[in-house]
Amino acid sequence: MPKLSIIIPCYYNEGNIPVTTAELLRNESNLPSGLEFEYVMVDDGSKDGTLSELLKFEAANPGKVKVVKLVANYGSYNAIVAGMQVATGDCNVVITADLQDPPELMAKMYSYWTSGMKLVIANRKERKEGFFKDLFASTFQFLMKNFALENLPEGGFDYVLFDRMIREEIVRMQEKNTNSLYLMLALGFDYVSIPYTRKERAIGKSRWTLKKKLKLFVDSFVSFSFLPIRAITSIGFLLGFLALCYGLFVAFAKVTGLVSNQGWSSTMLVLLFVSSFQMISIGILGEYLWRTLDASRKRPNYLIDKVYHQS
Numbered sequence: 001m002p003k004l005s006i007i008i009p010c011y012y013n014e015g016n017i018p019v020t021t022a023e024l025l026r027n028e029s030n031l032p033s034g035l036e037f038e039y040v041m042v043d044d045g046s047k048d049g050t051l052s053e054l055l056k057f058e059a060a061n062p063g064k065v066k067v068v069k070l071v072a073n074y075g076s077y078n079a080i081v082a083g084m085q086v087a088t089g090d091c092n093v094v095i096t097a098d099l100q101d102p103p104e105l106m107a108k109m110y111s112y113w114t115s116g117m118k119l120v121i122a123n124r125k126e127r128k129e130g131f132f133k134d135l136f137a138s139t140f141q142f143l144m145k146n147f148a149l150e151n152l153p154e155g156g157f158d159y160v161l162f163d164r165m166i167r168e169e170i171v172r173m174q175e176k177n178t179n180s181l182y183l184m185l186a187l188g189f190d191y192v193s194i195p196y197t198r199k200e201r202a203i204g205k206s207r208w209t210l211k212k213k214l215k216l217f218v219d220s221f222v223s224f225s226f227l228p229i230r231a232i233t234s235i236g237f238l239l240g241f242l243a244l245c246y247g248l249f250v251a252f253a254k255v256t257g258l259v260s261n262q263g264w265s266s267t268m269l270v271l272l273f274v275s276s277f278q279m280i281s282i283g284i285l286g287e288y289l290w291r292t293l294d295a296s297r298k299r300p301n302y303l304i305d306k307v308y309h310q311s
Contacts, residue, residue: 001034004110005089009079010054011044013097015203017053020099025061027103031110039065040083045073055308062310071303075212077180078302084167086307093161094181098206100199101159109161112192118163119184124155125195136210140217148225149185153193157181176295178223179216186224222291228284236281239274246270 006024010017021039028037039061043051051069058065068086070079080094091113095101101122109120124137141156158181166184175183185191222228 001032001036002090003036003038003088004031005038005040005087005092006106007040007042007080007083007087007092007094008097009042009044009076009083009094010046010050010097011073011076011079012046012048012050012205014046014049014053016098017041017050017057019203020097021057023099024103027106030104030107035110037064038087038089040068040087041065042068042070042079042083044070044076044079058308058310065309067308069305069308071305074302077178077216081170081174081180082302082304085171085304087167090164091161092164092167093159095159098201098203100201102196102199105159105194105196106161108194113161113163117190117192118166119189119191120161121153121157121191121193122159122196123153123157123193124198136213140213140220143217144182144220144224147227148221149182151185151191152182153191155195157193159196160184174301175223176301177219177291179220182220182224218287222287229288232281232284235277239277243270 008020013020024039028035039057041054041057043054051067054067058067066086068082070082074082083094084092091110093106093109095103095106105122109122112120137156141152141154144156145152145154160181162184166187166189169187170180170183173183
């Protein structure tokens with residue numbers, strides 16, 4: 001029978017781990033008998049008792065659990081790739097540690113993999129996380145789908161099952177400042193999407209701050225879209241055309257005496273507008289250039305301190 005690796009990034013999930021792991025173990029009965037399970041739990045630099053709880057889970061399930069301790073907090077998407085590096089399954093699942101995503105859906109996802117699909121996505125058709133969180137997520141997904149990844153399923157996703165081939169390719173690429181899950185779509189694999197309703201978090205407080213969300217949006221958008229650069233070019237041509245029209249109008253007005261005094265107000269307005277556009281353009285170009293520099297340095301996206309595993 002194949003092996004299923006379940007990869008879970010953990011960050012300040014001390015209270016979640018006992019509940020989530022118990023639910024995952026119960027969920028094994030929903031999958032085919034004889035299927036081998038491997039749990040890859042990645043501690044992303046937590047400063048609470050997360051690692052201690054993970055080690056308890058590993059000790060209670062010898063040979064079945066790998067606990068990956070990262071040197072520092074590198075972000076959930078880098079933690080996922082670290083888990084992929086350690087995983088050995090024929091297929092793999094990424095799921096959150098807080099049970100907002102239903103483990104019971106895993107059986108249906110696995111059945112699609114056995115039928116030949118290398119990528120199976122559980123996409124969020126609805127959230128129960130409050131108005132502002134829903135609004136931010138909806139805006140993020142709308143922009144990504146319409147201007148970056150056209151094949152992105154409605155609602156986006158964090159819960160996904162994928163083949164070993166995809167896992168090995170993502171680990172090999174080690175792409176920086178990106179969304180490692182959305183990178184699977186960028187590779188061009190066909191996929192099946194299964195809509196579900198994302199639950200509210202019941203235990204603990206989310207560390208997914210607005211700052212981290214904004215960084216993820218910028219990283220994802222810049223990684224998968226040329227729209228910002230193309231917009232700069234288009235707006236530049238438009239401003240050039242408007243400047244030409246304005247110049248012709250000023251020349252005409254001077255010759256005909258249509259306007260005796262042009263004044264400084266309109267000139268300063270145009271100057272400030274163009275200067276603002278130039279600064280924004282430099283900032284956008286800087287984002288792309290910085291990512292090029294960061295990739296050229298070849299600094300690691302994460303460092304694994306230790307892997308706890310009883311063979």
